Amino acid sequence: MSAELDPEIKGMLLEGEEILMTAEQGRLRPGGSITTPNTIYITNVRLLFKDPRLFGLRANIVDVNYVDISNVRLKRGILSTEIFLKSRFLSDEVRLPAVDKEVAQQVSGMIHKGMRGEFARPADSRDTGKSNSPDTPVQKLGRIAELKERGLITDDEFSKLKAEILKELQG
Structure with a gap:
């Protein structure tokens, strides 16, 4: 991880959330970006993917919880590896090209650990001491309502x- 954390990403971190690893798109590798490389931040709670635009003046930031990840795949090339991440709620794959082969393998391993729930999550102030059972649909609705309130997801x-959760409740 770089010594200085991107201030925009730092501002998005939840209380108790820690960045465990970062991977940045190579600047000089084929498929890399010299001026605005993409970066993936692996935390103990979720993944944050930053895709800067216009020399860093704008950025697209994707926030994906581990429970929402449906697939991670690596496309190994001769000089670098491309990481693809598919979320149940995103229509497009998150793509991080031109990553060092060893780093890409570590990223894949870390994401799979997160998907299996192996990271220590921060204590939730609303925690009632219940076991780590999956969220109920009502809890999921509360979580996404909180994300909307914080401006982390759009209407x-x-x-x-919400429609997915209500569908889960019915079926």
């Missing part, structure tokens, strides 16, 4: 997630 994303 459209909230509506899609």
